[in-house]
Amino acid sequence: MKDFTVLKLLDKFQSLYKKLGVNYKVMRMILQIKLTMDGRRVSTTMANNKKTDENTDKNNYLRLLMFNAFMSIFIGLIMMYDMSSLKATNIVIGINLFMMVSLMISDFSTVLLDVKEKNILLPKPIDSKTFNAAKTTHICIYLMGLSLSLNVIPLIIGTVKYGVLFFVIFIIENILAVLIVIAMTALLYTLVLKFFDGKKLKDIINYFQILMAFIFAFGYQLVSRVFNTTSMNSEYVPKIWHALLPSMWFAAPFGILIDGNRQPFLIFLVVLAIIGPIMLITLYIKRVVPYFEKNLQKLNDNGGAVSQGSEKRKEFIAALVCKDNIEKSMFKFTQNMIATERSLKLKVYPSLAMAVFMPVLFMFMNREESFVDNIQTGYGGKIHLLMYISILLLCFCIAYINNSDSYKGALIYKVLPIENPGVILKGAVKGTIFKLIIPVYIFEAAIFLILKGPSIIMDLSAMFLVLLISSLVYFKISNKAMPFSVKFAIADSGKLIGPGITTMLLLGVLAIVHIVIRNNIIFVGIYVLVLLIVNVILWKTSFKVSWKDIKI
Amino acid sequence: MGNLESIISIKNLRMSYGSKTVLNGISLEIPRGQIIGYIGTNGAGKSTTIKIMLGIIEGYDGKVEILGQDISNGSVEYKKKIGYVSELADIYENLTAYEYISFLGEIYGLDHKKLIERSKKLMGLFGIDGVIGSRIASYSKGMKQKLIIICSLIHNPDILFFDEPLSGLDANSVMVFKEVMNALARSGKTIFYSSHIMDVVEKVSDRILLLNDGQIVADGSFEELKNNQKEESLEEIFNELTGFNEHADIAKEFVSLVEEV
Numbered sequence: 001m002k003d004f005t006v007l008k009l010l011d012k013f014q015s016l017y018k019k020l021g022v023n024y025k026v027m028r029m030i031l032q033i034k035l036t037m038d039g040r041r042v043s044t045t046m047a048n049n050k051k052t053d054e055n056t057d058k059n060n061y062l063r064l065l066m067f068n069a070f071m072s073i074f075i076g077l078i079m080m081y082d083m084s085s086l087k088a089t090n091i092v093i094g095i096n097l098f099m100m101v102s103l104m105i106s107d108f109s110t111v112l113l114d115v116k117e118k119n120i121l122l123p124k125p126i127d128s129k130t131f132n133a134a135k136t137t138h139i140c141i142y143l144m145g146l147s148l149s150l151n152v153i154p155l156i157i158g159t160v161k162y163g164v165l166f167f168v169i170f171i172i173e174n175i176l177a178v179l180i181v182i183a184m185t186a187l188l189y190t191l192v193l194k195f196f197d198g199k200k201l202k203d204i205i206n207y208f209q210i211l212m213a214f215i216f217a218f219g220y221q222l223v224s225r226v227f228n229t230t231s232m233n234s235e236y237v238p239k240i241w242h243a244l245l246p247s248m249w250f251a252a253p254f255g256i257l258i259d260g261n262r263q264p265f266l267i268f269l270v271v272l273a274i275i276g277p278i279m280l281i282t283l284y285i286k287r288v289v290p291y292f293e294k295n296l297q298k299l300n301d302n303g304g305a306v307s308q309g310s311e312k313r314k315e316f317i318a319a320l321v322c323k324d325n326i327e328k329s330m331f332k333f334t335q336n337m338i339a340t341e342r343s344l345k346l347k348v349y350p351s352l353a354m355a356v357f358m359p360v361l362f363m364f365m366n367r368e369e370s371f372v373d374n375i376q377t378g379y380g381g382k383i384h385l386l387m388y389i390s391i392l393l394l395c396f397c398i399a400y401i402n403n404s405d406s407y408k409g410a411l412i413y414k415v416l417p418i419e420n421p422g423v424i425l426k427g428a429v430k431g432t433i434f435k436l437i438i439p440v441y442i443f444e445a446a447i448f449l450i451l452k453g454p455s456i457i458m459d460l461s462a463m464f465l466v467l468l469i470s471s472l473v474y475f476k477i478s479n480k481a482m483p484f485s486v487k488f489a490i491a492d493s494g495k496l497i498g499p500g501i502t503t504m505l506l507l508g509v510l511a512i513v514h515i516v517i518r519n520n521i522i523f524v525g526i527y528v529l530v531l532l533i534v535n536v537i538l539w540k541t542s543f544k545v546s547w548k549d550i551k552i
Numbered sequence: 553m554g555n556l557e558s559i560i561s562i563k564n565l566r567m568s569y570g571s572k573t574v575l576n577g578i579s580l581e582i583p584r585g586q587i588i589g590y591i592g593t594n595g596a597g598k599s600t601t602i603k604i605m606l607g608i609i610e611g612y613d614g615k616v617e618i619l620g621q622d623i624s625n626g627s628v629e630y631k632k633k634i635g636y637v638s639e640l641a642d643i644y645e646n647l648t649a650y651e652y653i654s655f656l657g658e659i660y661g662l663d664h665k666k667l668i669e670r671s672k673k674l675m676g677l678f679g680i681d682g683v684i685g686s687r688i689a690s691y692s693k694g695m696k697q698k699l700i701i702i703c704s705l706i707h708n709p710d711i712l713f714f715d716e717p718l719s720g721l722d723a724n725s726v727m728v729f730k731e732v733m734n735a736l737a738r739s740g741k742t743i744f745y746s747s748h749i750m751d752v753v754e755k756v757s758d759r760i761l762l763l764n765d766g767q768i769v770a771d772g773s774f775e776e777l778k779n780n781q782k783e784e785s786l787e788e789i790f791n792e793l794t795g796f797n798e799h800a801d802i803a804k805e806f807v808s809l810v811e812e813v
Contacts, residue, residue: 029658037646040687116642123606123636123713124659125628294611 004035006141020285022133026126030134035141061142064494068149076153085162086236086255086266089170092154093177094247100147100181102350108139109346110488112186132289136182143178162258169257173250176277180246183280183288190288193295238265249273321430326418330427334401334483335435343405343488348397352440355393359386359444382518384448384456387441387463388511392504394437395471399478399496401432403488410485421482421550422543428483429475433468441467458524459514465531466510472538474503482550558617559584559711559742560605565614567600567766574600575612576766582744584710587737589757590746591786593794596763598746599639602713605744606636619710632660635704639715639746641696645689649675649699652688653706660707667706674702678725693720701729712736712743718752730756754786764794 007028014024038061075095079088112135121131148155151174159167236255242248242265252269255261314332322328338344363383404410413424445460478499510531517523560582567575574597582588592598603609605616607623616623621630644652650668657667668684675681678698680691688696697720704712714733718726733743733756747753753760754774762770762777770777770793774786783789791797 026659029655033644033647033651033655036651037644040646118608119603119638119640119642120644122608123631123634123638124656125631126659127626127628128607 002036004032006035007031010137010141017133020133021129023127023130027130027134027137030121030126030131031138031141034134034138061145061494063497065145065149067494067497068146069152072150072153075150076157079154079157079161084236084255084261085158085166085258086251086261088154089158089254090247090251092151093173093250094245096147096150096174097177097181097247099150100143100178101185102354103146104139104143104181104185105346105350107347108142109185109189110343111135111139112182112189128293132285132293136284136289139182140178143181144175147174147178162254165257166254169253173253173273176273177246177250179277179281183277183284186284186288186292187280190291193291236261236263238263243269243272246276249276317434321434322427324423324427326420327423327427327430330424330483331431331434334428334431337404337484338401338432338435341404341484344400344403347400347403347488348436351393351396352436355390355440356444358389358393359383362386362389382459382515384452384459385463385511385515385518387444387448387460388466388507388514390440390444391463391467391470392507394440394467395474395503395507396496396500397436398429398432398471398475399499401428401483402479402481402486404484404486405488407485407487410482413482413485420545421547422545424482425475425479425545426539426543429472433471437467437471458521458528459518462514462524462528462531465528465535466507466514468535469510469531469538470503470507472542473506474499476542477502480550557584558582559619560744561615561617562601562605563615565601565604565612565616567597567604567609567612574766575604578614578763578766578768580761580768582742584742585737585740586758587733587743587745587756589753589760590744590763591748591750591753591760591790592763597766598763599715601763602636602715602744602746606634606713607631632707633710634713635707635709635711636713637697637700637704637715637717641693641700641719643688643696643700643703646687648687649684652699653684653703656703656706662707671702671706674706675699678702678728694722694725697721698725710741712741713746714743715746716748717745718747718749726752750785750787750790760786762790762793769793 010028010031017024017027075092078091081088114135117135118131122128148171151170155167155170158170249269249272252266252273255263255266256270314335318328318331322331363386413421418424441464445464448456449460478496514524514527517527558581560580562578562580565575565578566573578597578601590598590601600609604612605618605623607628610624618630619633621627623630647655649671653667653671654664657664672681672684675684675698678701680695680698683691683695688699691699697717701717704714718729721729730752733745737743737758745753745757757774759773760770760777761768770780770789772780777786777789778784781789781792783792791799
């Protein structure tokens with residue numbers, strides 16, 4: 001088995017683990033096993049497993065890292081501004097924390113909440129402390145990679161601008177930030193576990209993710225408010241509530257050491273920057289982990305029937321949107337699967353929540369006018385066009401429906417007498433759009449309709465048609481497998497970057513056309529008509545697939 | 553058997569998930585060298601008992617001692633002396649058998665070269681030689697089960713927990729495995745054998761424990777149970793003690809529903 005460089009690096013910290021009572025040697029072995037497995041992937045049920053590509057999964061992670069590095073160019077621009085390092089790092093670290101928490105929730109919750117692995121490892125002479133240390137470290141390794149790649153350009157710019165001291169502090173803080181992210185996420189999950197029993201827990205965790213997305217989207221609005229962004233050079237004025245923002249803790253050392261700011265409050269923040277992560281991680285190790293151990297088992301009880309909702313209504317909608325019988329049953333099947341697949345919801349819900357919050361966030365950004373004025377007159381009276389941001393996030397949800405925890409069940413597609421797999425895909429896409437995407441869109445559209453009146457109906461219809469087109473296109477270019485037939489894996493998001501960018505460009509073009517013609521109602525009408533025709537053609541032609549084209 | 557020291561000692565074991573009671577006061581003394589057939593209806597608490605003994609589930613009431621060690625004291629020493637075949641065949645499927653066995657060897661502190669040699673021979677005896685370098689995911693169900701059985705034994709444990717170990721094995725391998733169990737018991741190992749296949753339990757067990765609603769409702773050798781219950785087979789004893797006697801009616805209705813199409 002390969003000896004990983006990360007593990008050699010980790011060896012430098014072994015005394016720390018030993019002090020915590022972890023059997024480092026055993027933990028290292030578990031990590032080695034886990035990293036080896038992450039590098040592989042048994043993609044589908046019926047694939048010839050010996051042939052599966054050893055490197056796909058690793059490439060996904062690498063691609064994610066590269067994408068992050070690319071993103072970091074834009075974050076790096078913040079560092080280029082002529083402002084104090086205190087401000088710059090506050091914003092950079094704020095963005096970083098935000099991105100890490102979103103990734104943690106969507107990609108690593110499954111690792112954190114996994115219970116199956118206990119059955120394999122705990123009957124062996126491995127104590128639960130070591131077992132959990134391995135689990136946490138495993139997540140840490142990935143998050144640190146992501147965090148560093150996201151900060152690579154700011155790090156370079158900062159080092160050039162402020163010297164080696166910046167480099168050292170920034171690296172250390174990156175590690176501390178990852179610890180905070182893990183500890184906080186786990187802490188919050190613990191709260192959920194504490195108040196709800198097994199049956200409710202799974203649903204609650206999903207609602208909870210929406211809440212987290214909300215808190216972080218708006219919480220970090222505060223970051224920009226710490227400084228009045230309109231005047232980049234204003235003096236920093238301490239406020240007590242700044243102590244609640246971890247990004248301020250981490251920015252404070254730069255304020256003192258690089259800007260030479262000697263305010264006592266900053267020193268207090270530096271102390272928090274050191275004590276905060278340590279306290280959180282201690283709390284995590286001493287309280288949260290043992291509690292998790294006892295209560296995670298709850299997640300395994302599959303207590304309770306799933307509420308069926310109104311069968312008749314489902315039947316009615318299915319009959320309305322699907323002609324083919326197999327397509328109709330796939331439509332309903334998809335909706336039921338989405339309702340019960342926890343891992344799928346873990347991935348999708350945060351971006352659904354963000355889709356709702358993002359336009360609101362942009363409304364707040366323009367703080368020259370009051371909120372109400374902003375809705376009426378902001379963005380040239382066409383503020384509802386901000387929904388294109390939501391559309392982008394919404395159509396990204398559709399890529400995940402080929403994943404499932406019970407991916408082995410996908411053999412039914414082969415067992416059942418199904419001639420045309422396109423029908424299955426069509427039903428699944430429609431099911432997803434109706435289950436996940438349309439409700440969110442309608443919710444948002446309704447809010448804008450109430451705020452702005454019926455004059456925007458034309459715009460809303462155009463945007464809806466664009467939503468359908470981009471969802472379908474994204475599904476087509478990101479998916480080669482049958483619905484629910486692929487196992488979830490770490491760094492799944494990596495392989496979606498290419499299709500994501502393509503869809504983003506397409507959506508961008510469609511949105512720009514709309515924005516250009518926004519003031520002429522006749523043009524918008526023609527646009528709607530064109531989009532409608534494109535939709536009909538796309539939906540008619542996209543699902544002419546044969547079994548040969550499907551990657552099973 | 554002569555040696556009557558208790559290898560496993562459970563006193564008044566209770567366990568509940570929320571408001572649902574799973575184990576309702578189980579007490580057990582198991583001496584060395586016995587094969588214990590552990591049976592019960594679905595959801596009776598068999599797997600829970602085993603998982604508590606393995607340290608997978610915590611938060612129970614009562615006292616569990618294995619090899620003289622109270623397992624709640626946090627030491628994992630006793631786990632060096634136990635082997636486990638889980639019902640769900642949990643294993644890291646993305647590894648090759650070689651990698652998985654090496655990993656286990658390191659955890660148990662075994663000599664690597666000897667271990668691999670031994671494992672290859674063991675796999676050969678089970679008719680799965682030549683696949684040690686392939687991913688476990690590519691194995692058939694039976695091959696995987698054989699590997700899991702081998703993995704539970706590579707460190708020569710004193711106690712074995714077998715939860716439905718025969719699933720997926722062909723008849724020939726079943727015969728080999730039953731013989732292996734007998735020989736292991738004769739050499740002083742204790743085997744905790746949990747299964748739903750009554751004929752096998754009846755034949756291999758020195759002692760049978762029947763669990764119903766979180767309590768032990770029968771405890772003794774097959775002969776003893778037979779005399780107490782005046783029934784001929786373990787299957788009948790099982791039906792009797794779990795209060796089930798309408799199988800014929802249910803079957804009739806089942807078939808009539810199937811044919812309704």
